[in-house]
Amino acid sequence: MNIKILTPEHVIFEGEINSVLIPGKNGDFQIMNNHVAIVSSLVAGKVKLYTSAIADEYSKFFTKEKENDSVYSFQVKSGVIEFNHNKGIILAE
Numbered sequence: 001m002n003i004k005i006l007t008p009e010h011v012i013f014e015g016e017i018n019s020v021l022i023p024g025k026n027g028d029f030q031i032m033n034n035h036v037a038i039v040s041s042l043v044a045g046k047v048k049l050y051t052s053a054i055a056d057e058y059s060k061f062f063t064k065e066k067e068n069d070s071v072y073s074f075q076v077k078s079g080v081i082e083f084n085h086n087k088g089i090i091l092a093e
Contacts, residue, residue: 001016001017001018001019001031001032001033001035001086001087001088002014002015002016002017002086002087002088003015003017003020003049003087003088003089003090004088004089004090005047005074005089005090005092006089006090006091006092007091007092007093008093010061012058012061012062012074012092013049013054013058013061013062013074014058015051015054015055015058016051017049017050017051018032018033018050018051018052019031019032019033019050020047020048020049020050020088020090021046021047021048021050022040022042022047022081022090023042023043023044023045023046023047023076024040024041024042024043025040025041025042025043028045031081031083031088033086034086035083035086037083037084037085038081038082038083038084039080039081039082039083040080040081041078041079041080042076042078042079042080042081042090042092043078044076044077044078045075045076046073046074046075046076047073047074047076047090047092048065048071048072048073049062049071049072049073049074050069050070050071051070051072052070053070054072061074062074074092076092076093077092077093078092078093079091079092079093
């Protein structure tokens with residue numbers, strides 16, 4: 001699946017991932033390949049990308065969660081996600 005993460009200042013990430021864990025208003029939820037279409041607001045927390053690697057141009061925005069796993073996180077204050085047909089966009093602050 002393909003995800004694009006945008007802030008007012010930068011494109012934080014754009015690329016293929018396995019799944020994403022999102023801090024939703026009613027709790028964290030994970031979006032995986034072939035997930036049903038969804039639009040949701042985000043609250044303060046970490047957006048976690050599960051992917052084999054992050055391109056060098058985006059790596060400065062992310063923290064690697066664990067050395068053994070391919071989990072990269074980005075702190076958000078708020079935002080919104082739209083996901084449909086294995087493509088998603090996250091607008092974050």
